[in-house]
Amino acid sequence: MAQDHPLPSISPDVRRSWWTPARRDHFIGYLFILPQITGLVVFVLVPLALMAWYSLNEWNVLAGTFSFVGLGNYEKLATDPALPGVLWASACFSVGLVLFNLSLALLLAVLLNQKLAGTVVFRTIFFSPVVVSLVAWAIVWRFLLQQDGGINAVLRMLSIDGPNWLRGPNTAMVSVIVVQVVKNVGLNMVLFLAALQNVPQELYEAARVDGASRWTQFFRITVPLISPTVLLTSIITVAGSLQVFAQIAVLTEGGPGTSTTVLVYYLYQQAFQFHFFGYGASLAMLLLLIVGALTYLQWSLRKAWVYDND
Amino acid sequence: MKRTITTTLCLTALLALAPTAFMTPAQAADGLSLRMAVWTGNAKHLALLNGIADAYKAKHPEIGTITFDTIPYDNYTTTLTTQIAGGNAPDLAWILESAAPDFVGSGALLALDDTLSSTAGYDFADLSPSATALWRQDGKLFAYPFSTSPYAIFANLDIIAAAGQKSPADLIAAGSWNWQTVATEAAAVHAKSGKNGVEIRDFDYKDWTLLTTVWDGWAARPWSADGKTCTLDSSDMADAMAFLHKAIFKDGAIPGPGTSGDFFAGDTAFSITQISRASLLKDGAFKWDLVPLPAGPKGSYSVIGQAGIGVFKNGKHPQDAAAFLAFLSSPENSLKLAQFFPPPRLSQLNAETLGKTNPLLSKSQLEEVVVKGITTGKVSPSHTNNAQIAQQIRASLDAAWTPDADLPAVLSGACAKIGPLLAH
Amino acid sequence: MIKSRSRLALALYALMAVLCIPFLFPTWWMITSSFKPVSEIFAFPPTLLPRQFVTDAYGRVFELQPFARQYFNSLYIAVAVTTGTLAFSSLAGYAFARIRFPGANLLFMLVLTGLLIPSEVTIVPLFQMFLDVGAVNTHWPLILVPMLGAPSALQTFIMRQFFSGLPHELEDAARIDGLGRFAIYHRIALPLAKPALAAVGIFTFLYSWNLYLEPIVFLSSPDKFTLPQALTQFVDAYGGPMWNIQLAAASLTAIPVLVVFVIAQKQFIEGLAYTGLKG
Known part of the structure; x- marks a missing residue:
């Protein structure tokens, strides 16, 4: 570096004392992150600050009234009788989605990683929903999940009387999770598949020599070695699960009752449908707090469960 | 090193400047521009609207452009609200019936009386009072009800005859066109042919406001006329809901939740919907009739569905927008719009006028259903803060749509939820 | 032995075939139904192939909307977002992984914050900001926000994770050869990062391609619409x-993106595996 661009010769002593190579490296570091950080400040921090300000006001968009209410919206939040149910639905949805998504992604990746002919075809099929329009996807599934829809028709052939999937509180939740997982599991599957292909074969051979069973190999070799990918996908999936909105809007509209009204959907209802924009903003702050805490937890626990050979 | 700095600085500068430097300025057309939000993306509708706009511009050189922005129906009110919140209210907008009290009551809309009544040839008194009722507050009109469409029953005569039942025309002639007979016929059709009996189109066990088309026969409404008291737990409502529940789960007269079927595909004997849907009927697929809603225990009734056009006070040119609305809804243009949207004008509410633009319907159908419907019909209930109240009722009623539902508990539970909201 | 192996293979095929159904059927239904007359689409039981094969829907797509123009809009926006994200996220990811500068942890928290923001949360302030600079009903919000705002945080995160996993030795050798930071990033790190760039590229492209809420809020004239909005x-x-x-x-x-994936997936997945995307 110094060879390419010799430092200016004027007062070299002064320069050296302040403009040290370390300082220069810091400067380069800042330059590298400048575009991204500028973007995050302008498009994330500033809007969030505005939302925080809105949460201290009562803003009726239609009437054009905007008045400072201090912590009024947060008091409302603390006493909102609907909120515990909403948080419970969010928790059920997120836990169910993350567990099902990650385990299905791993199962598919392991299946595709067997040396079988024709896995390219299956790989394409499992990935294909990712590129299908969300709206078309949700509409087809709504059709399939009806009382007399495709899924119950198949069950009837097996002499099972299928439930009315989208109308029962528990089955509606399960349906929304499954539809969402099938749509997006291809992304995590691809990441897992790449990680699996990266596990050195010698390790398995050594384990076989030692007489380890397939299960032992899987849990002692595969899982630790792909754990960095598990962390990455779980962070993405947890954050994504708390943002899911369109499928719920199309499939259940938060029902039956309020059983599938998750936090983002509730926020949307309050702010955009009921016109309580200030209250919606305080819910946004709550959502931010929850997602932030979860991600911080995952990130700080990573040392405990992610295998890292560095 | 130098390259690093130059590259990153250039990129950042580009980003910082991009929004201002590269932005193409809004078209610098001469004269002011008006923007109207609509939820139709239909090419024929837009062509008609643009044609009227062009005629207006020809007469008014001060108007540079009139654009019709299509916002998808599903996200309509939300997107409109976002635009208003962002300070970008359109000059005019279509307004959904369910959102009417919120928009009319909010003070966001311009009162139209002065502009409309002072426009030459407008004939303001021609607007039907029942059509404008929803859009008035304190005696002032805040939106023009450009579409006023009565609910009626379409009947598939082939299915009804095949099940050995009497046609609606015969029932009407015999004076027994009421819900009890319709339910019995529908149940018989379902039992004999497996086809659906009566569908409440688009209700889908979510949009309960469409149940008004049945409830009104029992004089059952979700809240009192002054909007202050919940009446879901009234005895009228209990009777109406008991009738519906029995028809759905015991008799099979009404297809249950999550059942597919489509009247216009020939799967269903009766369909309650707006008459505008007549255009979905295919030539000769089956024999059909259009009849008024049957009478309930509390007598005969009619229900209308509406959409309005309002002018935003906070738009850029409210007075010019109101003047354009006066042109758009003039007798002459109202007639043009009538081919898609039944007009609120008394002078045009007759079978001759409507017949020209609704060739599928016979003169007596137009007379009995459309004209009578519009002049006597009531709109579905709506209320200030409608979205929240409607959502609470939907969530509560979900529990009613199971075979073993405890209806009284569901209805009083719904009142417990919405009572505080109504009183607010 | 051989028999049991092939029996296992058969079982695996059967399992995969069953698993395929929920993935395949909706797409299959979407494509075949587009060749059915309307009355057949919701016919029950559903038909696997159109009983009556009609293609006029495809012609109507282009008649009713400026669909070719909308296709172009979606394509160029997605390409612009992808290109920009690849450049900025790899720069930022590299710096967070390799350069130690004061405040790095704090600034990385900002990236993590970006990762967590649902777009519904900030849509109103963003709309106000873009309105202030006159960029409503232009494509700028749809390019700038995904490229640099909350959605790009995930890509920077992935790039950081990838660069962290690269061996230090390569860079140390380059440094001894006298290469500067940018040259190391450009000539050493980026070529090694092809698999991660592929992942970031695909994620970003699909994100932009499927974006739905933002176009509806920001765009109002049909010739500016993007595809999901046009639908x-x-x-x-x-x-x-x-x-x-x-x-x-x-x-x-959907079909063109699917075709590109089929063609490119070998490079994509094997590329990802090549040096391994570390979490």
């Missing part, structure tokens, strides 16, 4: 969807 515009005179045309348009938006 909702195929409605009949009463606002009811024209199913066959909507499905034809939806198929047209």
